[in-house]
Amino acid sequence: MSDRDFTALGGDTIHEGKIFTVRSERFRFADGDEVTREVVRHGGAVGMVAVDDEDQVVLVLQPREAVGDPDSLELPAGRLDKEGEEPLETAKRELAEEVGLQAERWEHLTTYRSSVGFTDEVVHLYLAEGLSEAPPADSGEDERIEVVRRPLAEMDRLVEEITDSKTLLGLLLLERRRRQRG
Structure with a gap:
């Protein structure tokens, strides 16, 4: 047992x-020390790297009030907010709701933790290819x-311009996939 093990x-x-819960939680380490941490509990999210037949990636510009950015350039994404819905199904729904597209082919790129220092949020990233228009869908969100x-x-220019972590990771994984495919 390591001195980093805890209960x-x-x-x-x-x-x-609506989106997250903040908790004050206590933990005991193997050596008996106890600590209190503020933890953000989040249901998780998906992000879609949608690439069309013209080798263009579909992105969204949207205001992100929390960081004062009226034009954050990001991958289409959404929360795992429907009870029992699997991440891939959420990705398909969110791609239709956010950008009006559906994909013929889906590939799981990765699942990562967004910020392990204070939240349990997990994000599932998918590659979506073979894009076509989706039937109209409304997220009900403003x-x-x-x-x-x-x-x-x-x-290269995109990676320099973007500050959103899911988008950077998604684009870098896409670039790696493209190199591997030759």
């Missing part, structure tokens, strides 16, 4: 919101999204 002792809910397509030939 969760429980805690209290500080805030329960989203202000502008769909943009950017050529994959501009990948």
Whole structure:
């Protein structure tokens, strides 16, 4: 047993919101020391790297009020917010709702933890190819999204421009896949 091993002792809910819950949780380490941590509990999310037949990636521009950015350039994405819905099904639904597309081929790229220092959020990234228009879908959310397509030939510039972590990771994994495919 390492001195980093710990046991969760429980805690209290500080805030329960629509998107996440904040808890004050206590933990005991193997050496007996106890600590309290504020933890953001989140149901998880998906992100879609959607690539069309013209070798363009489908992105969205949207306001991100929390960081003061009116035009955050990101992958289409969404929360795992429907009870019992698998991540791939959420990705398919969100691609239709956010950008009006459906994909013929889906590939799981990775699943990662967004920020292990304070949240348990897990994000599932998918590659979506063979794009076509989807039947109209409404998310019911008050989203202000502008769909943009950017050529994959501009990948270096895109990576320099984007600050969103899921988008950077998704694009870098796409680039690696493209190199592996030859």
